[in-house]
Amino acid sequence: MPPRAVKRKKLSEPESPANDAAATTYGDKHAAFTAWSKERGVEIRNAKPAQLPGRGLGLVTTAKIKPGARILFVPEKAMFKPDKSVPNASPQAQLAISAMKACKATDSGMSTWAATWPTDSDFEHSMPMRWPAYLRDLLPPAVEQPLRRQEEDYAKDVEAVRDLLAAGGYSEDDFRYYWSIVNSRSFHWKPPKGKAGSMVMCPFIDYINHAPSGTTCDVFQRANGYEVVADRNYEILATYGAHSNDKLLVHYGFVCASDPKTPNHDDDIRLDHILLPALTPAVRTQLQDVGFLGGYALLPATNELCFKTQVTVRAMLLTCNEWEYYVANGEDLGEDHSGAVKKFVEPLLRRYWDEASASFDCVAQRRKQMPAEAGELALLETRWSQIAHALQKLLT
Numbered sequence: 001m002p003p004r005a006v007k008r009k010k011l012s013e014p015e016s017p018a019n020d021a022a023a024t025t026y027g028d029k030h031a032a033f034t035a036w037s038k039e040r041g042v043e044i045r046n047a048k049p050a051q052l053p054g055r056g057l058g059l060v061t062t063a064k065i066k067p068g069a070r071i072l073f074v075p076e077k078a079m080f081k082p083d084k085s086v087p088n089a090s091p092q093a094q095l096a097i098s099a100m101k102a103c104k105a106t107d108s109g110m111s112t113w114a115a116t117w118p119t120d121s122d123f124e125h126s127m128p129m130r131w132p133a134y135l136r137d138l139l140p141p142a143v144e145q146p147l148r149r150q151e152e153d154y155a156k157d158v159e160a161v162r163d164l165l166a167a168g169g170y171s172e173d174d175f176r177y178y179w180s181i182v183n184s185r186s187f188h189w190k191p192p193k194g195k196a197g198s199m200v201m202c203p204f205i206d207y208i209n210h211a212p213s214g215t216t217c218d219v220f221q222r223a224n225g226y227e228v229v230a231d232r233n234y235e236i237l238a239t240y241g242a243h244s245n246d247k248l249l250v251h252y253g254f255v256c257a258s259d260p261k262t263p264n265h266d267d268d269i270r271l272d273h274i275l276l277p278a279l280t281p282a283v284r285t286q287l288q289d290v291g292f293l294g295g296y297a298l299l300p301a302t303n304e305l306c307f308k309t310q311v312t313v314r315a316m317l318l319t320c321n322e323w324e325y326y327v328a329n330g331e332d333l334g335e336d337h338s339g340a341v342k343k344f345v346e347p348l349l350r351r352y353w354d355e356a357s358a359s360f361d362c363v364a365q366r367r368k369q370m371p372a373e374a375g376e377l378a379l380l381e382t383r384w385s386q387i388a389h390a391l392q393k394l395l396t
């Protein structure tokens with residue numbers, strides 16, 4: 001039976017420190033923020049925020065937009081920048097502290113913007129770092145490393161700001177909320193003329209949801225601000241980077257759905273936990289020397305093993321000469337060894353497929369039993385299903 005001791009609230013209950021300030025209705029608060037943004041110089045053309053199933057808020061077009069048309073422009077003067085009052089803290093912690101102070105100060109005007117942000121409860125349900133152990137145990141193995149790094153970064157950030165929080169009467173929960181806001185809605189801004197860059201927040205652009213590289217509109221950093229430009233007629237999406245779904249889950253609390261019509265070239269299915277134990281110590285040393293130890297993946301968009309995996313399995317199978325030729329040229333010397341590579345990885349992939357199918361079944365079962373965790377379990381179900389499908393496709 002899944003543990004039931006921790007009672008968790010449903011998604012989207014309005015209860016964050018920031019959103020308590022929003023006494024307005026849904027439409028009003030977005031209309032108020034749109035007007036607030038325009039007053040600060042943000043240009044908004046034929047776009048508006050909308051509630052989108054499974055994505056929270058997003059930006060949609062209100063008219064046909066021609067390719068090349070400017071949709072948004074956020075000038076530098078409208079950006080929210082850190083006040084750098086904690087010199088030893090990371091850029092993310094500095095921006096989080098500055099946003100927290102500004103949002104808590106009644107006269108800053110930031111509450112109009114903050115009213116449009118997700119709630120702390122949204123983060124509690126979507127971000128694996130906030131999940132209890134019994135849900136984290138269901139995550140794919142590849143999530144472990146980025147999640148651990150994220151937690152280490154957060155722990156360092158809390159330590160760096162601890163005195164400041166105490167002095168200002170802020171709680172660690174307050175800080176964690178704004179740290180999560182900054183984590184999921186900040187940009188890197190590099191001012192022109194060689195001035196130092198910083199992490200900033202950009203009003204209105206932060207409504208835009210992510211989609212894989214090559215499937216979105218373009219975001220340009222201009223000398224005087226950020227510009228969003230259409231490259232076709234569509235719902236407005238930008239890419240947050242060429243991230244795998246494991247990374248998106250850890251850092252943003254969502255995974256991109258699979259769409260056979262537009263394969264996601266950013267995604268990969270990590271294979272380290274099955275491949276590394278199958279390598280001999282000598283091969284591990286050989287790979288370490290050339291920087292090929294770890295980081296193995298199946299690429300679901302092209303249904304192939306990545307180059308690192310090809311190199312690594314060949315290190316187990318080929319002579320030194322043949323292997324070095326493959327590393328240098330990306331093709332086999334003489335005989336094609338792809339069949340032998342496939343034979344080597346097949347039992348490993350089968351074992352991972354068994355694990356993925358069992359995890360999928362377990363998550364699907366729990367989803368029926370644990371309605372309060374429906375959001376988290378739906379994320380896990382999607383990811384395990386993608387892993388199982390990708391493995392199955394390569395195996396058949």
Ligand SMILES: C[S@@+](CC[C@H](N)C(=O)[O-])C[C@H]1O[C@@H](n2cnc3c(N)ncnc32)[C@H](O)[C@@H]1O
Nearest residue numbers: 054055056057184185206207208209210252254
């Ligand atoms: C910059 S915000 C975008 C606006 C956000 N949807 C909102 O409701 O305020 C980034 C967050 O949006 C959500 N998100 C972005 N792209 C998504 C996608 N393709 N699918 C599901 N959620 C997405 C994630 O929660 C992510 O952390």
